[in-house]
Amino acid sequence: MTDVEGGLAEPAELEPEQGSLRLASPDDQHDAAAWEAATAAVLRKARRLGEDDPDSAVWDELTRTTLDGIAVAPIGTRDSLADLATSGRPTRTGDWDIRSWVFGPDAEAANEAVLVDLENGATSLWVELGRGLVATDLATVLHRVLADLAPVTLDASHEPVAAARALLAVLDDQGVDGHPGTNLGADPVGAHLRHGLDVDAGLDALADVARLALEHGILGVVVDATALHDRGATDAQELGYAIATGAAYLRVLTAAGLSLEEALGLVEFRLAATDEQFPTIAKLRAARRLWARVVELSGGNADVAGMRQHVVTSRPMLSKYDPWVNMLRGTVAAFAAGAGGAEAVTVVPFDITLGVPDALGRRVARNTSSLLISESHVARVADPAGGSYAVERLTDDLARVAWEELGRIEAASYDGRSGVLAALADGSLLGRVEEAAAVRAGEVATRRRPLTGLTEFPHLAEALPERAGEPDPVRRHGAAFEALRDDPAAAPVFLATLGPVAAHTARATFASNLLAAGGIAVEVAGPTDGVEAVLAAYDGQPVACLAGTDAAYAEWGADVVAALREAGATHVIIAGRPIDGVDDSAAMGVDALAFLTRTREALA
Structure with a gap:
């Protein structure tokens, strides 16, 4: 294909008149070296840089790489734009359109939701058919909706022409032409990708819907x-x-x-x-x-x-x-x-993961x-x-x-196909997507891509709000962890905290949160100051986890492991680097999914 450079907007002005954009005093000017020095001091304090590492190492430490292999630096510099042609600037002026998403299973309930949304801030509608709603329901869903003021975008994968005609009939009944932003929503490739529908029939319908849209002065096609x-x-x-x-x-x-x-x-x-x-x-x-x-x-x-x-x-x-x-x-x-x-x-809506919002x-x-x-x-x-x-x-x-x-x-x-139709038919496009999804899943599994409330800071005792209907069918990034939470472990893990609170808190908290992410509760004993104290708190749980400092592990960790095994523990874990005699260990960067699966198997 032709190179992306051609025909783009002219390069942006990168060099304003010196001093014209200063927002601070002339004395408050710093170069990249000053930023590196200040940032390096923070990273050394957090032990992310060593004392011998140069200040410039902050760039490598803080730069992250996207799934597309693009480096995202911690800050931008003027050098970032050397020989860069910028373009793609927004063309919207003023407020964006607040588009409310409406779907089944009941047309009258959908109409009630639509009216409430439009009366309280929404400015347009995205109406999805196929989850209980059909084309003939549009008259009910859009009852009392002023379609010349509120644009309506259809999402009707299974019946694009029928839905388009049904929406136009609603406009005719209202005696209006429809808002110019109204969209009949034909998207045969998206319908094939999402629902497995016949793409050839969909492409034939695309032209029919497009003609209807042209006749009525509205949009007709969505690339979803x-x-x-x-x-x-x-x-x-x-x-x-x-x-x-x-x-x-x-x-x-x-x-x-x-x-x-x-x-x-x-x-x-x-x-x-x-x-x-x-x-x-x-x-x-x-x-x-x-x-x-x-x-x-x-x-x-x-x-x-x-x-x-x-x-x-x-x-x-x-x-x-x-x-x-x-x-x-x-x-x-x-x-x-x-x-x-x-x-x-x-x-x-935040609650779509639980059912109909x-x-x-x-x-x-x-x-x-x-x-x-x-x-x-x-x-x-x-x-x-x-x-x-x-x-x-x-x-x-x-x-x-x-x-x-x-x-x-x-x-x-x-x-006989080419372009996106061929890339979907031969599996090449979805193959690349699956590879990227696997990389993302690995980052979630190791918690390098944390999901607050699920892989980080989970709350096992939370009461989820109840919603009617089926949850959103889209597979979420944290689906594997959600599956573990859906099926809580049958027994808790005994968490033996070694030494005083100040010594064991960090690792005990880490271990508790990690186990909770897999639907595993803990029963905490501690602080304990010796093997006898640990055994006095132990209540026969099959899995035990030690949480303490490296010094405590070296001093009496092996004795605790031996005593727990003799008392009935069949699987002993340590929070931190492994020591002799333990079955498993967990530290930062561990494959959490694999660790939690092993632990649950031991509990079973």
Whole structure:
């Protein structure tokens, strides 16, 4: 494919007049070396750097690498933008559209939820059919909805033409043309990916829906890249899929007789926002850059046919346990979506992991955007991240990696198909996604990618809120840990804390949290000051865990292990580095899933 560089916006002004942006006194100016020295001092105190390590080692220590292999530095510097052509700036002006997500199982209940949402801050609707709702339910779902004021986006994978006609019938009954932002929502590739539906029949329907949309002056097509995100795709894979699918739809529509301008005017993209705010902001900016390049290569005007972005907070990032933390995840993701320039934002309700969201879940979801807009004023600035060295660098790096992924997808050829259809049919695209998902799963398993409330700081005694209906079917990043929590261990682990509180607290807390992440309770004995004290607290549990200092382990750890075995313990664990006589150990970086599985087997 043509290089991504061509046709991009002119390079940003990287060198303002010296001193023009100073916000502090002339004496309060520091260079990179000063930052390195201050940061290195903190890392040495935390024992993440040695005394002999140079200050410059802070970059390697604090730089992280995304699943796409992109390095994310701890801070940006002016050098980050050397020879960089920036682009992808948001085009939205003013508030973003607060789009409420509505789905089954009951049409009247959905209508009630819709009206409450629209009366309390939501400005548009995303109506999903297929989870109890069908096309003929649209008249009920949209009863009393002023469709000329509130745009409606359909998600009707199983019956796209019937749903489109049903929505148009609702508009006719109201005597309105429909809001220009209304979208009939045809997405045959997404329907194939998410539901396994026949893609050829879907592509035929795509042209029919597009003609209906043109006749009524509304949108007709959605490229739902969250379908790949929900399978575990990286940011670059999601973008590559989105652009490839958008290009495929342009080919189908122009072949069906639409002009390029007509086809471009029908398409909206749906992307995922995660709680990694800077990569999300960069992803939305990179997406616009990539689509502008494709439009230009297609002979269109990228300035006129910009990318419309409907951004949805990630469903895989949510957790079933401690679901209240999902509010925080959703807030960060919504902030990133707004700051990244999304035209419409849907915050997924925090309780969707438990069933159909109730009034509280829906209220928190819509209020998240309302607060960011009205109280935090995130929408007041057109491009809040513009000019940030770190974000501009990340945008450029992500755009390049995503363009390479687009090239791989477009190069695919299988059974007479090409592009995204071939990449899905031959398994190459999903194979790459599965590889990335496996890497992410490994990071979750070792808790290098922590999930608060699930893998970190779990609360075994929590009472989950009850919700009707089926939980969200999307596989979440913490699904393996959730499965352990769903089936609590039959017996607790005996936690022997060696020595005074100050000596054992850190490791005892670490061990307790780790075990709780696997649905394993602990019975704590301590502080204990000798073998006899440990045995006096021991109550016959099959698994025992020691928590203390290395000095305590060296002094009397072996004696404790021997005494516990003689008293009936069949499996002895130590928090920290292993010592002679123990069966297992747990320290920072341990494969938590493997460790918890072994421990549960021993308890059984």
